[in-house]
Amino acid sequence: MAENTKTFVIDASYVLSFLLPSENTPEAQKLFSLYQQQKISLIAPILLSYEIANALKTNVMRKKISQKQAYNLLSAFKLLNIKQAPIGFKDVLKTAIDHNVSAYDASYLVLAKKKGAKLLTLDKKLSRI
Numbered sequence: 001m002a003e004n005t006k007t008f009v010i011d012a013s014y015v016l017s018f019l020l021p022s023e024n025t026p027e028a029q030k031l032f033s034l035y036q037q038q039k040i041s042l043i044a045p046i047l048l049s050y051e052i053a054n055a056l057k058t059n060v061m062r063k064k065i066s067q068k069q070a071y072n073l074l075s076a077f078k079l080l081n082i083k084q085a086p087i088g089f090k091d092v093l094k095t096a097i098d099h100n101v102s103a104y105d106a107s108y109l110v111l112a113k114k115k116g117a118k119l120l121t122l123d124k125k126l127s128r129i
Helices: 012-019 026-036 048-061 067-080 089-099 103-115 124-128
Strands: 006-010 040-045 083-085 118-120
Touching (some): 026 040, 040 103, 048 067
């Protein structure tokens, strides 16, 4: 990928808006098209994979998707090959306390600040921070 490629931090809500048929948006389609063409770079905290797996499980339990669909969507997520980066727990805790958000959400905020990147999220509260 080119050195000057714009990098975005992406959260689970945004990834799911691309993966889940019921949540799919034109914006997500466009973004992932740019990503697959290597015109932009995406990065997330390591917990992204767990959040995606948990959301897929929740969709199965709510009978929105079948188990087979969940496994297929998990495979599709893995194929996206979004870079996942470690972050410091102390920074996460401070950010969670300062902004009254979960440590999970704070991890995306910390990574975005660390990378100087815009956070792509559908979470209204996070998008305002």
